[in-house]
Amino acid sequence: MTAKLQLIGIKKMLRGRQVLNGVDLDVHERRSLVIIGGSGQGKSVTLKCALGLMKPDAGQVLVDGADVTRMPEEIRARVMRKFGMLFQGAALFDSLTVWENIAFRLIYADNVARTEARERAIETMRKVRLSPDFADVRPIELSGGMQKRAGLARAIIAKPDILFFDEPTTGLDPITADAINDLIVEMTKELGCAAVSITHDMASARKIADEIAMLHDGKIVWRGPTASLDTSGNAMVEQFVAGRADGPIQAVV
Amino acid sequence: MINPFAPIGRATIAFCSEIGRFSAFTGRAAAAIVSPPLFIGQFLRQCLAIGYYSLPVIGITAVFIGAALALNIYVGGARFNAEQFVPNIVVLGITRELGPVLAGLMLAGRVSAGIAAEIGTMRVTEQIDAMTTLSTDPFRFLIAPRVLAATLTLPILVLVADIIGVMGGYLVAVNSLGFNGAAYLRNTFEFVEAQDVILGLVKAGVFGFIIASMGAYQGYHSSGGALGVGRATTNAVVGSIVLILAVNYLITAFFVE
Numbered sequence: 001m002t003a004k005l006q007l008i009g010i011k012k013m014l015r016g017r018q019v020l021n022g023v024d025l026d027v028h029e030r031r032s033l034v035i036i037g038g039s040g041q042g043k044s045v046t047l048k049c050a051l052g053l054m055k056p057d058a059g060q061v062l063v064d065g066a067d068v069t070r071m072p073e074e075i076r077a078r079v080m081r082k083f084g085m086l087f088q089g090a091a092l093f094d095s096l097t098v099w100e101n102i103a104f105r106l107i108y109a110d111n112v113a114r115t116e117a118r119e120r121a122i123e124t125m126r127k128v129r130l131s132p133d134f135a136d137v138r139p140i141e142l143s144g145g146m147q148k149r150a151g152l153a154r155a156i157i158a159k160p161d162i163l164f165f166d167e168p169t170t171g172l173d174p175i176t177a178d179a180i181n182d183l184i185v186e187m188t189k190e191l192g193c194a195a196v197s198i199t200h201d202m203a204s205a206r207k208i209a210d211e212i213a214m215l216h217d218g219k220i221v222w223r224g225p226t227a228s229l230d231t232s233g234n235a236m237v238e239q240f241v242a243g244r245a246d247g248p249i250q251a252v253v
Numbered sequence: 254m255i256n257p258f259a260p261i262g263r264a265t266i267a268f269c270s271e272i273g274r275f276s277a278f279t280g281r282a283a284a285a286i287v288s289p290p291l292f293i294g295q296f297l298r299q300c301l302a303i304g305y306y307s308l309p310v311i312g313i314t315a316v317f318i319g320a321a322l323a324l325n326i327y328v329g330g331a332r333f334n335a336e337q338f339v340p341n342i343v344v345l346g347i348t349r350e351l352g353p354v355l356a357g358l359m360l361a362g363r364v365s366a367g368i369a370a371e372i373g374t375m376r377v378t379e380q381i382d383a384m385t386t387l388s389t390d391p392f393r394f395l396i397a398p399r400v401l402a403a404t405l406t407l408p409i410l411v412l413v414a415d416i417i418g419v420m421g422g423y424l425v426a427v428n429s430l431g432f433n434g435a436a437y438l439r440n441t442f443e444f445v446e447a448q449d450v451i452l453g454l455v456k457a458g459v460f461g462f463i464i465a466s467m468g469a470y471q472g473y474h475s476s477g478g479a480l481g482v483g484r485a486t487t488n489a490v491v492g493s494i495v496l497i498l499a500v501n502y503l504i505t506a507f508f509v510e
Contacts, residue, residue: 048382051382051385051386052385053382053385053386073390077388077390080385080386080388081388083386084386085383085386087379087382087383088379089378089379091378091379091380091382091383092380092383093375093380093383093384094374094380104384104387104389105387105388105389108292108387108389108394109387109388109389110388154383154387164386
């Protein structure tokens with residue numbers, strides 16, 4: 001079966017440092033892959049290369065088997081329609097109301113009439129359990145958890161094939177974080193899409209992942225089902241999961 | 254051994270590559286303006302923000318400049334009995350030079366800094382990346398409407414500044430320097446030529462393009478959180494001012510020749 005998303009030998013150098021040094025990953029339909037790894041190991045860069053926000057120096061990104069790495073912008077924009085992304089800080093547009101944020105793609109990329117777009121935005125707000133009472137407020141008036149819900153609603157409104165999550169629970173209290181994890185699982189199942197997430201939060205990784213991959217020094221050093229995380233046999237994974245300062249990974253302080 | 258030419262070479266290369274990047278950026282912005290779709294709502298919002306809301310600052314600047322110009326020309330003209338040329342020189346100075354340049358400099362502070370800060374904040378909070386993932390080109394949605402709005406509204410602002418500036422000179426000349434009001438206005442209109450006004454408006458359009466492009470360029474490439482946005486804002490103002498003054502000379506020289 002063709003992978004929904006496949007990264008082959010992705011390399012990226014930033015400011016003279018080899019951040020990614022041959023990353024190979026794939027994720028299939030209805031599967032959720034979580035990439036774990038320490039700070040500065042290239043998780044965000046991997047995600048940006050997959051999304052096309054950054055061009056890799058070498059390697060290929062395949063979406064449904066088609067190489068999108070060096071596609072012209074206009075064709076790549078069409079591929080982008082298959083993606084939905086929840087950013088770490090939600091990245092909601094300050095100048096727009098919550099419903100306009102959620103319906104942004106419908107209004108400005110898909111030319112859906114504003115009345116219909118608003119209805120669909122409010123329907124999606126209900127799905128992510130964000131009260132429609134907040135539809136007409138600005139994002140700055142929402143709490144962190146509500147902003148994540150709005151960001152998730154924006155990511156799923158156009159029913160993407162592949163959902164990306166960048167540190168979905170960072171900055172949230174444990175209860176809100178768990179609620180967001182539940183929503184991520186529920187929404188990816190409902191949409192039947194593939195999901196790729198990056199996180200430091202092991203509780204979140206265990207909850208949302210079917211498979212976990214560990215990125216270290218610009219390479220995938222381990223990959224396996226979530227159930228095998230505690231019996232990985234990989235010293236780096238064991239250290240990371242246990243959260244120990246001593247081990248093969250040197251803490252950056 | 255340290256090569257004394259190395260820092261000069263590095264600075265020259267950095268300067269040239271910056272010019273190249275800015276040129277490529279403005280080219281992409283211009284392409285986004287002339288090819289559909291243009292986000293009309295965004296464009297109208299920017300016309301309001303850049304044009305309409307700049308009217309008070311442009312009007313106040315113009316009236317004082319016109320008034321001060323009249324006083325200075327009167328004093329200078331008195332040295333060789335040429336006080337009667339006050340209306341002629343005021344209108345020439347305002348329409349050809351001071352109107353567009355001062356409006357450009359004021360807007361470099363107000364508009365270019367504002368655009369750099371807004372787009373820079375969007376960049377560092379990943380809003381621009383988010384826009385791309387929502388299948389919307391930031392050049393079309395954010396940059397093209399701002400550049401087009403500034404290019405079209407600055408000539409209108411300068412036209413208003415020209416009128417207010419001339420009126421500033423008129424008020425001082427009539428109320429403080431003893432000029433006859435009707436004669437002052439007759440001299441003004443008889444002396445000014447269409448090409449004087451056109452030169453000012455051409456400059457204004459180019460300055461509008463520079464102001465918005467420089468603000469957008471600096472903001473779009475900002476990084477490093479609040480510090481980066483601050484740096485982008487400063488660079489936008491300084492870059493716009495330097496470019497406005499340099500281009501002002503080139504346009505003037507071109508029209509004079």
